[in-house]
Amino acid sequence: MITILLFLPVLLGVVVLLSSKREITRIALLLVPAVYLIIVICIWSGINWIILPGWLNIYFSFDPIGIYFLAVMTVVFSASSIYSLFYFKEHNVSPQKEAAYTVTNFLFAASMAGVILSTHLALMWVFVEATTLSSALLIYFERKKSSLEAAWKYIYICSIGISLAFVGIIFLSIGSKPVGSLFFSDLYKHASQINPFWLLISFVFVFVGFGTKVGVAPIHAWLPDAHSEAPSPISAMLSGTLLNTAFLGLIRYQEIMVSAHQEYFSNSLFLITGFLSLLISAVFMLQVKNYKRMLAYSSIENMGILFIGIALGKLGIFAAMILLVAHSFSKTSLFLTSGNILHLYKTKKIENVNGLLKKDSLTGWLWIISLLSISGMPPFPSFIAKFLIIKAMFTMNLGWLAVPFFILLAVIIYGMGGSVFKMSFGESNFDGTNSKLNFSAYAGQIIILVLLLIIGTNIPDMILNIIKNAAGFLN
């Protein structure tokens, strides 16, 4: 199965590249997420089979938290692929460019699957860097001046950050000489033998490196640019899955810190950067003029809350796991819908968009409902997650943290809600033509929002178990 997850996209990519026919490209584009979905469901229900070669099983495996992240990634990947069909049509993309898009998207997805499944710290690093390289091409897909600038900043800042993470990994290998390997399982088992000095130094480096990819303040500079300039389905992938995979790297590292009883240090770093991210996104949310950038700042905010959750013990980690799926799904829906808005109004400026509900009511409602979902209104799971995080603050005797947490969240919701409602209501300032979009412009968002409603209102045991298992990873 792992073989299929990692090699099928590459193989189909070669086929697509060689044929460059529209039909084959599109079939492949839908086939890969479908296969991913089938594999996730199989693993979930306990079916696993192994195809050659066997040595892959040393380096890659499914663990509870990995399955959870893979499931979230697969849903986002599927929704983004469905939407890509609409994107191709609306932008009159040539067959060659469609093929190039599909191939890089496959490499991007395969490298993210690699990050999630790796069992070796340095191998995971290799795949994190591979995600940067493959997605940089996708950010530059529209071949505009601004997207070039965004792609350059993205690839350069993230490469430097990731290089620093590798320095951290080397420091860890100095400190973990008694352990003698960098496989996660060995590191967890013998964490107490790791020299604490080298462990702390390496944590700082890895934190900065992977934190750059996660996009938390103050190392978030690339994130708003890249998210706003990429094609909308790619923005959804970046925000909904790429940030998560880098975050998974930090969670796995945090587990080493916890096993070595150094979690006090890492928790403080997580808390400080988490609140700093909230502050930065609150400040920018009030003055941002571009709605895709607004969504990007909201990603920084949610990643900040995830960091806060990780630092708050068992309950906080459980809350973070719920927030993870809530954020990924709502943000995917928001970014895909922002693609509809961009198509309808041909502008990314908030001030030039009015009367979305009149122009295209389904897009308008998706836009509003996704906003309610991301801002944590019941019955969406984001509400439960934020509630649990505040509860966790009180159980950890850090109740005073709830005050700045509430204030910053309120500012962010005020800024974001104001912009979204301004765009949705009012008279449409364009001609009355009610431009119809085809079904693939809505399908992904609707499926995702229904899934979120199910998770938020009456969570099936199957999903609850997988979240619990994932949260039980850190203890």
Next chain:
Amino acid sequence: MSNVIIILLGTTMLYVFAASRIEAYVKTLALQGIFLFLLVILDINGLSWLNIAFLVLETLIIKGIIIPYFLLNVIRKNEIGREVEPYLSQFYSLLIGSAIFIFGFVAAFWSSKIEAGIKPLYFGVSLVLIIASLFLIVNRKRIITHILCYMMLENGIFLLSLSVANEMPMLVNVGVLLDLFVGVYLFAIFFNKIQSMFDGNHIDILTDLKD
């Protein structure tokens, strides 16, 4: 012998601080690749032939020849000016460079005292390479110098990994090298595009996206 090479490797960094022409940077890069190759060759006992072949490919062929040659081509094709254009003047750069060197040697001295398993001089000089290239990235205006300094940073990290006796699995080494190679290739593509689209190659021109 290897200590001499390490010191020479460190001095290449000082040369970069003082150099004012971009081609000097590329030549330094090639020189660093060759020094790394010599270091690997002098210390091969106990490695399998596959590992040796890989290390030779990585240091001599890729770091020493292909990447510098490739970047030199990019520079010539784009007819960019020859000056590196620092923000700080040469004098202060050298001053800071010397400070980084002192720090590196202090680190080497200190690391020789703690637990065994690190080669002190490797450790100190690799820190010099890493910190110095990070400083150069911040202090240079041209985008091409950013790519060159990124490669020097990677050389520093390679030296750091040599200073640790723990071996990474082959799969990881291959992956790291592949990432580096594709990374530099993409950097060059984007650099070419920036040169033609923005009509310039200063970092100051990339200011369209902001809030």
